[in-house]
Amino acid sequence: MGRVVVVSNRLADPRKPAAGGLAVALGETLNATGGLWFGWSGKIVEASEGGTPGEGELHLQQAGNVKLATVDLSRDDHDSYYLGYSNRVLWPVFHYRLDLADFNTSHLAGYRRVNQLFARKLMPLLRSDDVIWVHDYHLIPLAAELRAMGCANRIGFFLHIPLPPPLMLAALPGHEWLIRALFAYDLVGLQSEADTMHFARYVQAEAGAEELGNDHYRAFNRTVRVSAFPIGIDVDEFSRLAEGKEARETYETMREQYSRRRLLIGIDRLDYSKGLPQRIRAFQELLASYPENHRSATLIQIASPTRESVDAYADIRHELEHLCGQINGDYGELDWMPVRYIHRTVARKRLPGLCRVGRVALVTPLRDGMNLVAKEYIAAQDPADPGVLVLSRFAGAAEQLREALLVNPYDVQGTAQAIQQALQMPLEERQARHSKLLERIRLHDVHWWRRAFLDALAQTPT
Numbered sequence: 001m002g003r004v005v006v007v008s009n010r011l012a013d014p015r016k017p018a019a020g021g022l023a024v025a026l027g028e029t030l031n032a033t034g035g036l037w038f039g040w041s042g043k044i045v046e047a048s049e050g051g052t053p054g055e056g057e058l059h060l061q062q063a064g065n066v067k068l069a070t071v072d073l074s075r076d077d078h079d080s081y082y083l084g085y086s087n088r089v090l091w092p093v094f095h096y097r098l099d100l101a102d103f104n105t106s107h108l109a110g111y112r113r114v115n116q117l118f119a120r121k122l123m124p125l126l127r128s129d130d131v132i133w134v135h136d137y138h139l140i141p142l143a144a145e146l147r148a149m150g151c152a153n154r155i156g157f158f159l160h161i162p163l164p165p166p167l168m169l170a171a172l173p174g175h176e177w178l179i180r181a182l183f184a185y186d187l188v189g190l191q192s193e194a195d196t197m198h199f200a201r202y203v204q205a206e207a208g209a210e211e212l213g214n215d216h217y218r219a220f221n222r223t224v225r226v227s228a229f230p231i232g233i234d235v236d237e238f239s240r241l242a243e244g245k246e247a248r249e250t251y252e253t254m255r256e257q258y259s260r261r262r263l264l265i266g267i268d269r270l271d272y273s274k275g276l277p278q279r280i281r282a283f284q285e286l287l288a289s290y291p292e293n294h295r296s297a298t299l300i301q302i303a304s305p306t307r308e309s310v311d312a313y314a315d316i317r318h319e320l321e322h323l324c325g326q327i328n329g330d331y332g333e334l335d336w337m338p339v340r341y342i343h344r345t346v347a348r349k350r351l352p353g354l355c356r357v358g359r360v361a362l363v364t365p366l367r368d369g370m371n372l373v374a375k376e377y378i379a380a381q382d383p384a385d386p387g388v389l390v391l392s393r394f395a396g397a398a399e400q401l402r403e404a405l406l407v408n409p410y411d412v413q414g415t416a417q418a419i420q421q422a423l424q425m426p427l428e429e430r431q432a433r434h435s436k437l438l439e440r441i442r443l444h445d446v447h448w449w450r451r452a453f454l455d456a457l458a459q460t461p462t
């Protein structure tokens with residue numbers, strides 16, 4: 001197999017704490033394989049800085065084994081491609097939030113323009129035997145643009161977020177064009193079996209696609225394979241991090257500070273898909289229904305800032321701040337605050353310490369492609385005395401992590417009961433569940449994911 005070329009909107013900067021499953025997983029993958037990583041530089045060029053709008057400058061940089069090639073975006077392109085179509089349209093619709101989608105069709109032109117720009121800049125950097133791996137919802141039409149420029153390489157696509165059911169997809173401006181663009185790939189990877197089922201039903205109903213068997217579909221004169229490749233984490237690396245100085249320091253300090261408290265933790269980007277208000281309400285319900293938790297249970301919720309120029313994100317931030325203030329006002333004591341809400345990104349080296357000190361982790365998204373925090377929590381536990389994972393049945397991870405306590409995050413009372421069950425779970429049951437979960441995340445870790453996807457891509461006919 002030739003060189004692997006990864007294309008994604010955002011590249012990981014190894015010098016900064018990375019927040020976002022894509023950045024974390026690909027950083028590890030590219031280090032292991034070497035290759036070229038192409039994407040947005042993170043820089044926005046204002047009109048006053050000159051240059052042709054939409055024609056971003058290309059930057060080339062060597063980072064260890066990996067060559068990084070990035071382009072700048074003009075303010076207009078960034079606003080319509082990234083903030084507009086990607087995050088005001090695709091993100092909410094793909095997370096089943098039609099109510100939050102901005103159906104203004106003007107974003108679509110910028111989305112197409114940036115995908116064309118990426119294809120134009122990438123094309124001269126390609127070798128004929130490169131295998132191209134495109135990531136996530138920002139870049140769905142990239143292969144179609146590359147093919148239009150004559151690119152005959154194998155091209156794979158992985159969608160890190162959920163693919164919604166056909167009727168929900170049909171609410172999307174440009175949905176026919178978008179799904180047709182997927183047929184320009186040789187392989188499309190999705191996170192879960194539910195997602196692949198949605199794809200099959202959509203293309204049969206809306207595109208008259210023929211199902212050829214073995215996950216192959218034919219439409220628009222092309223054949224594409226669409227399969228589930230649930231993304232994993234690097235379990236060994238995360239467990240090693242848990243033994244490191246920073247993680248141990250975090251663990252010891254917090255254990256001392258909260259010596260008599262039962263700690264619950266939540267670690268997320270501050271995204272409306274993560275179900276944070278519902279989680280806080282479930283914790284409130286726990287305190288109301290099980291008073292033995294007063295002065296004892298404490299929820300530490302770390303939420304990293306994300307996409308703040310999109311209104312829905314500012315709204316969720318205010319809602320969360322209000323709810324945390326309310327619960328602390330209603331239940332707090334001079335020496336006990338029920339909720340510690342921190343609007344920040346935690347340094348990656350400290351994260352396993354935080355995971356390990358939490359007796360219970362609350363991973364309760366309303367919808368999530370996979371959710372890597374659930375897997376990181378399992379990897380960070382001490383197998384002799386592990387904590388309990390309370391996991392939303394609507395996270396892609398729930399298809400694999402059956403031994404977690406699965407909840408419906410909309411059901412606040414049911415979630416509160418599950419939290420209580422987690423807090424009271426006997427050691428033996430915690431160990432039995434944890435060892436099963438650990439086995440599962442080891443079997444399907446990030447290395448398995450990369451190999452399975454790239455092997456399947458290599459086997460597709462050209």
Ligand code: ADP
Pocket residue numbers: 018019020021022024267268269302303304344345346347348351370371372373374376
């Ligand atoms: P998403 O991709 O939607 O952000 P995931 O749970 O799949 O959700 O991946 C999130 C990644 O970012 C995980 O590796 C997690 O550890 C990291 N992360 C999320 N929130 C924070 C935070 N507040 N501080 C530090 N790391 C975070």
Ligand code: G6P
Pocket residue numbers: 010019020021022023136137160161306307
């Ligand atoms: C999710 C998406 C990624 C994205 C990340 C952070 O993990 O699947 O594509 O990079 O969130 O979001 P941001 O908008 O900051 O890139």
